[in-house]
Amino acid sequence: MKVEDSESRPEKKPEQLASALPETLPAVTRAHGARSILENKWFIRIVAFVIIMGIWQIVGSSTNPLFFSTPVGVIKGFGTLLSGQGNYSLLDATIVTLEDMLAGFVIAAVVGVAFGIALGVSRKLDVALNPYVNALYVTPRIALIPLIIIWFGIGFTAIVFTVFLTAVFPMIINTQAGVKNVSRSLLDTANVFMVGPVRRFRSVIIPAATPFIMAGLRLGVAEAFIGVIVAEMVLSLTGLGYMITAFGQYYDTPQLIGTILVLMIIGAALTSFVQFLESKISYWKQTERAFR
Amino acid sequence: MIDLDRVSKDFVVHQKEARQLAVLRDISFKVNEGEVYAVIGPSGCGKTTLLRIIAGLEEKDRGSIRINNDEVIGPGRDRGLVFQTFNLFPWMTVRQNVEFVLYDLTSDERDARVKRYIDLVGLSGFEDYHPHQLSGGMLQRVGIARALSIEPNVLLLDEPLANVDSQTAELLLDELLKIFEKTRKTAIYVTHNMDEAIYVADKIIVLSQRPGTVMDVIDVNLPKPRWQYDVRGLPEFAALRSKLRRFLGLAK
Numbered sequence: 001m002k003v004e005d006s007e008s009r010p011e012k013k014p015e016q017l018a019s020a021l022p023e024t025l026p027a028v029t030r031a032h033g034a035r036s037i038l039e040n041k042w043f044i045r046i047v048a049f050v051i052i053m054g055i056w057q058i059v060g061s062s063t064n065p066l067f068f069s070t071p072v073g074v075i076k077g078f079g080t081l082l083s084g085q086g087n088y089s090l091l092d093a094t095i096v097t098l099e100d101m102l103a104g105f106v107i108a109a110v111v112g113v114a115f116g117i118a119l120g121v122s123r124k125l126d127v128a129l130n131p132y133v134n135a136l137y138v139t140p141r142i143a144l145i146p147l148i149i150i151w152f153g154i155g156f157t158a159i160v161f162t163v164f165l166t167a168v169f170p171m172i173i174n175t176q177a178g179v180k181n182v183s184r185s186l187l188d189t190a191n192v193f194m195v196g197p198v199r200r201f202r203s204v205i206i207p208a209a210t211p212f213i214m215a216g217l218r219l220g221v222a223e224a225f226i227g228v229i230v231a232e233m234v235l236s237l238t239g240l241g242y243m244i245t246a247f248g249q250y251y252d253t254p255q256l257i258g259t260i261l262v263l264m265i266i267g268a269a270l271t272s273f274v275q276f277l278e279s280k281i282s283y284w285k286q287t288e289r290a291f292r
Numbered sequence: 293m294i295d296l297d298r299v300s301k302d303f304v305v306h307q308k309e310a311r312q313l314a315v316l317r318d319i320s321f322k323v324n325e326g327e328v329y330a331v332i333g334p335s336g337c338g339k340t341t342l343l344r345i346i347a348g349l350e351e352k353d354r355g356s357i358r359i360n361n362d363e364v365i366g367p368g369r370d371r372g373l374v375f376q377t378f379n380l381f382p383w384m385t386v387r388q389n390v391e392f393v394l395y396d397l398t399s400d401e402r403d404a405r406v407k408r409y410i411d412l413v414g415l416s417g418f419e420d421y422h423p424h425q426l427s428g429g430m431l432q433r434v435g436i437a438r439a440l441s442i443e444p445n446v447l448l449l450d451e452p453l454a455n456v457d458s459q460t461a462e463l464l465l466d467e468l469l470k471i472f473e474k475t476r477k478t479a480i481y482v483t484h485n486m487d488e489a490i491y492v493a494d495k496i497i498v499l500s501q502r503p504g505t506v507m508d509v510i511d512v513n514l515p516k517p518r519w520q521y522d523v524r525g526l527p528e529f530a531a532l533r534s535k536l537r538r539f540l541g542l543a544k
Contacts, residue, residue, distance in 0.1 A: 185375065185377055185379050186379060186381060188349055188375075188379070189375065189379040189381075191348075191349060191367050192347050192348065192349055192367045192371075192373045193367075193369070193392075193393040193438075193442065194367050194368065194369055195392070195393065195395065196395075199392075199395060203381070203384075203392060204381065207381070207383040208383075210383075
């Protein structure tokens with residue numbers, strides 16, 4: 001029976017298709033029109049968001065509020081944070097955190113790019129120091145915190161140093177890669193027209209390495225943000241990192257999750273800002289690849 | 293003018309085993325002032341390497357190269373090189389790409405030089421464009437303007453039309469001929485294209501399969517200016533073409 005069925009199908013199909021074609025065509029168009037809303041990415045995201053929030057609300061409501069919160073609870077906690085009626089001011093903490101991060105990041109960017117260029121230009125320096133850079137890069141920076149406390153105590157200097165240590169390595173490594181990867185043919189061009197080392201460095205090597213340096217800065221910002229929160233959690237009595245520790249100790253789950261949401265928003269904003277800068281500065285990147 | 297005497301080059305293939313690949317063997321020829329020489333040969337025969345050696349970008353292992361009796365020991369501003377891959381700096385505009393190689397001039401001289409050579413290659417009005425906004429043919433015009441702008445004694449061209457579509461290549465070739473005519477430049481034009489070689493050159497150096505040796509130097513006695521006569525249709529052109537084909541067939 002089944003065998004016959006499957007054999008007869010291919011014979012029937014063309015006839016059905018031919019006769020059905022004029023009728024099905026408008027139907028297909030209508031179906032497509034209806035489907036296009038269902039396939040709209042914002043529609044999908046909103047539906048997914050509502051479902052996730054619903055599940056969270058249900059699971060959160062049936063859990064001890066000491067351990068977990070609900071979306072409604074988090075919004076209330078967020079309100080408390082913003083109103084400043086709680087023990088901590090969200091705005092003040094955010095400013096402190098951004099200051100800590102910015103100080104560490106700027107130092108890391110200057111040192112990282114300069115050191116990366118030096119390693120990229122000088123083979124000897126690279127051979128001598130590359131093992132240390134790689135070893136420190138893979139060392140979990142949090143393991144160094146006891147040492148940082150011994151050196152700097154707790155407070156601003158210790159935090160800035162932690163941020164520096166977290167952010168500097170991706171910038172060193174990316175800058176070095178950028179300087180080393182300047183296309184051979186562009187260096188040949190500078191050589192054949194006898195362009196001097198200073199002009200070659202300024203007008204060829206640095207611009208060619210800029211996309212890599214920008215990628216390093218983007219990674220560095222993300223690392224610096226992780227670094228500042230970790231540092232504030234253990235080395236500080238202010239800032240968003242400290243607030244997280246404090247809310248955790250008080251079992252204030254709504255405000256704890258509210259603060260974490262603030263971190264997510266700041267992190268996303270920082271990354272897209274650097275990405276925006278990257279796209280502005282490296283507009284020629286695609287052609288550089290095409291005509292190497 | 294340009295005098296190559298038994299120039300040889302090996303590539304080191306394997307450092308430890310000291311294995312070497314013979315690339316060029318005893319290349320000798322002379323190019324007179326104002327003449328255009330084409331260098332043609334099968335792919336991999338070392339013609340681009342030969343041009344890079346003359347440009348000073350690579351070292352020869354034996355032999356000598358003299359330009360106006362001065363031994364070539366490295367790059368020099370007596371030679372202007374046009375690259376197969378254009379090699380423009382993507383972050384610089386057309387003007388900046390040319391200015392970049394004119395660092396030895398005062399700013400007035402530099403402006404005049406840039407204008408003269410950008411006009412010469414027909415790119416006036418495109419000075420402030422970036423390379424990614426230009427077509428392949430226009431990119432190579434910038435490459436040619438840059439090489440000419442240092443006013444070298446010798447123009448070296450490394451398959452300049454290989455990355456340009458064939459119609460643009462034909463137009464650009466005519467403009468190159470006009471430029472050679474106008475500036476009376478001595479030039480070495482490396483190509484793998486027989487028609488291009490015959491059209492552009494006073495003499496054609498035919499290189500053999502690797503290791504490259506000079507198989508023959510062919511005189512091209514076609515009437516000038518060649519863009520005015522349809523020289524590609526002349527029987528002499530066809531005869532040269534079949535001669536070259538025989539050589540290149542032999543080389544394979």
